[in-house]
Amino acid sequence: MRTSLVRRRMVATATAAFLGLGVALGSGLASPASAADTAALSGIILGVGANESQRIVTWYSSADNAQQVQVAPTAEIANGEFPATAVTFAATGAANIATSGGFNRHATVTGLKEHTAYSYRVGSEGNWSPAYAFKTQDFEGDYDFLFYGDPQIGSSGNVAKDQAGWQDTMNVSLAANPDAELLVSGGDQVETANTESQWDAFLAPDQLRQTPWVATIGNHDVGGKAYEQHLYTPNTDRSNAYYSNGNAAGAQSGGDYWFIYKDTLFIDLNSNSYTTTSGGGGDAAHVAYVTDVVKQHGGEAKWTVLVYHHSIYSAAAHAKDSDNKVRRTDFPTAFSNLGVDLVLQGHDHVYTRSYEIKNGVKANSDEKPGQDEVFAGPGGVIYVTANSASGSKYYDITTPDASGTNGPDPLNPGSYWYNSVQNQEHVRSYVKVQVRNDKLVIQNLRSGTCAAPNAAVEVGNVGCTNTADGQPVGSVVDKVTVHPYHADGQDIQVNVPTAAPGEFGWTIDGNNGLVDLGTAAEHNGDYFAATGKINPIAVSDSRRSLAPWSISASVGDFKDASKTFSGAYLGWSPYVLTAGAGAQASGAVPSAYDDHGQGLSVSRGLAWANQGHARGTAKLGADLDLKIPGEVDKGSYRATLTITALSS
Numbered sequence: 001m002r003t004s005l006v007r008r009r010m011v012a013t014a015t016a017a018f019l020g021l022g023v024a025l026g027s028g029l030a031s032p033a034s035a036a037d038t039a040a041l042s043g044i045i046l047g048v049g050a051n052e053s054q055r056i057v058t059w060y061s062s063a064d065n066a067q068q069v070q071v072a073p074t075a076e077i078a079n080g081e082f083p084a085t086a087v088t089f090a091a092t093g094a095a096n097i098a099t100s101g102g103f104n105r106h107a108t109v110t111g112l113k114e115h116t117a118y119s120y121r122v123g124s125e126g127n128w129s130p131a132y133a134f135k136t137q138d139f140e141g142d143y144d145f146l147f148y149g150d151p152q153i154g155s156s157g158n159v160a161k162d163q164a165g166w167q168d169t170m171n172v173s174l175a176a177n178p179d180a181e182l183l184v185s186g187g188d189q190v191e192t193a194n195t196e197s198q199w200d201a202f203l204a205p206d207q208l209r210q211t212p213w214v215a216t217i218g219n220h221d222v223g224g225k226a227y228e229q230h231l232y233t234p235n236t237d238r239s240n241a242y243y244s245n246g247n248a249a250g251a252q253s254g255g256d257y258w259f260i261y262k263d264t265l266f267i268d269l270n271s272n273s274y275t276t277t278s279g280g281g282g283d284a285a286h287v288a289y290v291t292d293v294v295k296q297h298g299g300e301a302k303w304t305v306l307v308y309h310h311s312i313y314s315a316a317a318h319a320k321d322s323d324n325k326v327r328r329t330d331f332p333t334a335f336s337n338l339g340v341d342l343v344l345q346g347h348d349h350v351y352t353r354s355y356e357i358k359n360g361v362k363a364n365s366d367e368k369p370g371q372d373e374v375f376a377g378p379g380g381v382i383y384v385t386a387n388s389a390s391g392s393k394y395y396d397i398t399t400p401d402a403s404g405t406n407g408p409d410p411l412n413p414g415s416y417w418y419n420s421v422q423n424q425e426h427v428r429s430y431v432k433v434q435v436r437n438d439k440l441v442i443q444n445l446r447s448g449t450c451a452a453p454n455a456a457v458e459v460g461n462v463g464c465t466n467t468a469d470g471q472p473v474g475s476v477v478d479k480v481t482v483h484p485y486h487a488d489g490q491d492i493q494v495n496v497p498t499a500a501p502g503e504f505g506w507t508i509d510g511n512n513g514l515v516d517l518g519t520a521a522e523h524n525g526d527y528f529a530a531t532g533k534i535n536p537i538a539v540s541d542s543r544r545s546l547a548p549w550s551i552s553a554s555v556g557d558f559k560d561a562s563k564t565f566s567g568a569y570l571g572w573s574p575y576v577l578t579a580g581a582g583a584q585a586s587g588a589v590p591s592a593y594d595d596h597g598q599g600l601s602v603s604r605g606l607a608w609a610n611q612g613h614a615r616g617t618a619k620l621g622a623d624l625d626l627k628i629p630g631e632v633d634k635g636s637y638r639a640t641l642t643i644t645a646l647s648s
C-alpha cells in the first residue's frame with residue numbers, strides 16, 4: 001500500500017482585492033438594476049482623503065436612491081467595462097439644503113495602492129456616470145501640489161467668462177504639472193453661496209475629477225450649505241465653534257479639517273469664523289484646533305501647511321480690513337510656536353509672499369525683498385496669498401499706511417512691511433509648491449496674459465499691466481526656496497526604498513518520491529498497520545505583511561483497481577523539522593480505526609503561523625499512521641494526499 005504526495009497550487013483566502021479591504025466592502029457587489037433608477041448624476045468631484053491612500057468623491061443626484069462609487073484599476077477595464085473585481089464604496093448623503101433641490105452624495109475610497117492608475121464612476125448598477133480616471137503616485141517622498149486663489153465664479157458678472165478663465169488655468173497648470181498630486185483651494189469657489197449655475201461652472205473642468213481638490217471655504221461660500229454639499233472633506237470637525245454663526249446645523253457652511261498627505265500635515269480652517277460675537281468660537285477655537293491637531297499628528301509629518309481664506313498678510317483691497325487685523329493679532333504667534341512652515345491664503349486677489357514671520361514680526365531683519373532663498377529659523381513662517389486663478393476679479397495693490405500693522409517695508413517703502421514680494425498684473429496665476437526632502441520651493445506662475453480668457457479685463461472691470469513679452473503663460477512671477485529650521489540638533493535622515501513585497505510559498509522538499517508505507521503488518525487479526533513519513537514540505541514566507549499562513553492536507557480513498565478503502569484510516573502526527581517562518585505543528589489526527597473519526601479524509605492542519613510571525617523558511621514533516629480493518633482485501637493500494645496552503 002502506498003500513498004503519493006501531489007503538489008497543488010496554493011490557494012489564497014482573501015483574494016487580495018486590489019483595494020485591500022475591498023472584500024469586506026463587497027467587491028463586485030452591486031445593487032440590482034432598477035428600472036426606476038434614472039437619477040441624474042452631476043457635479044462629480046474628486047476630493048482629497050484622510051491620507052494618500054484615500055479619495056473622497058462628492059456629487060449631486062436627482063433621486064434619493066442607494067448609490068456608490070465604483071473603482072477599478074484602469075488596466076483591468078476592457079472596452080469600457082468595469083471588471084467583476086471592481087470595488088464599490090457605499091455613498092451617504094441627504095437632501096440638499098441649498099436651493100438646488102436634489103440630493104448630495106459622497107463616498108470615501110480607501111485602500112488605494114501607490115503607483116496605480118484607477119478609473120471610477122458613481123451611481124448604481126444600470127445607471128452609472130461616465131468613468132473618470134485618477135492615478136496614485138509614490139506614497140513617500142517628494143511631490144508637488146498646486147494652490148489656486150479665489151476662482152469666485154460669477155464675480156466678474158459673467159459666469160461663462162469666469163468659467164473660461166478657470167478652465168484655462170486648470171488646463172495650463174496641469175499641462176505644465178501633470179504629476180501635481182493635490183489641487184489646493186484658497187477659498188471662494190463661487191461668487192454666490194447657493195447659486196448652482198456658478199457651482200456648475202466651477203465644477204466643469206475635468207481636472208477636478210482627476211486630481212484631488214482640497215477645499216477651502218471663503219466668505220463667498222459660507223452663506224449657504226452648497227459648499228458642504230459639493231465638497232465633502234476628511235477629518236472634518238463640524239462643531240459649532242468652527243461656524244461663524246455658532247450653528248453647524250444652520251444655513252451656513254463651515255468646519256475645520258486636517259489630513260496628512262505623504263509627509264505634510266495640512267490643516268484647513270474656516271476663517272469666516274474669527275470672532276465670538278456672532279456665536280462661533282472665533283480665532284481662539286481655530287488656534288485650539290490647530291494646536292490640538294499638531295499635537296496629535298504633527299509627529300507623523302515633516303511639514304505643516306495651514307490653509308484658510310482670509311489673508312492676514314496681503315497687499316490689496318483687504319490688507320487693512322479690520323477683521324484681518326484681528327486675525328493678524330490672533331494667529332501668528334501660535335503658528336510660530338506650533339512650527340507651521342507655510343500658510344496658504346486667498347481673499348485679496350493679489351499675489352504676495354511674506355518674509356519669514358515670527359510671532360507677528362519679521363523674523364530676520366536682513367531678509368531682502370524678493371530674496372529667493374530663505375532659512376526659516378526658529379518660529380519662522382511663510383505666508384502666501386494667491387491671486388485669482390480664474391481672472392474673475394483682481395484687486396489692486398494698496399499703499400502701506402502709518403498704522404503699526406500695515407506700515408511700509410523700510411527696505412521697500414512701497415510695499416507692506418511683511419511682504420517680500422507683491423504682484424498684481426491683472427492676469428491669472430497659480431502657486432506651485434514643490435515639497436522636497438529638506439526644502440519647500442514655492443513659485444507663483446502665470447496661467448494667462450491680458451488676453452482672453454481674462455474676465456475682469458474683458459468686461460472692463462480693470463485694465464491689464466502684464467507685458468506679453470517676458471511675462472507669457474508659464475512664466476515665473478516669484479520663486480523662493482524655503483529651508484526648514486532644525487533647531488540646535490542635527491537631524492539625520494535616510495530614505496529606505498520599497499522592500500520587495502516578498503512572497504509566501506511552499507514546495508515538497510527533495511524529489512517527491514512515492515511515500516511507500518511498505519507492507520502493512522497484521523495485528524491479532526483485527527487490523528493491518530503501516531507507518532511512514534510524508535516527504536518534508538518546505539515553507540518560505542518573506543512577505544512584509546507577516547500575515548498568517550497554514551498548510552493542511554487531506555487524502556482520498558485508497559484504491560487498487562476496483563478495490564478501495566477509506567482514507568479516513570490514515571492518521572498523522574505533524575512536527576516541525578526545521579524551525580522558521582513562525583511555523584507551529586498542528587495536532588495529531590488518529591486513524592479512524594482508533595476513534596471512528598474521519599482521519600485524514602477531511603482537511604487537517606499540518607502547520608501554521610500567526611500574524612506577525614518571523615520571516616524565513618521552515619521544513620515540516622509528519623509521521624503517518626495507517627490502520628486498516630482486517631476485512632480489507634489484499635491489494636496494492638494507492639491514494640493521493642492533497643496539500644493546500646492558505647494565507648491572506
Ligand SMILES: [Fe+2]
Binds near residue numbers: 150218219346348
Ligand atoms: Fe474672499
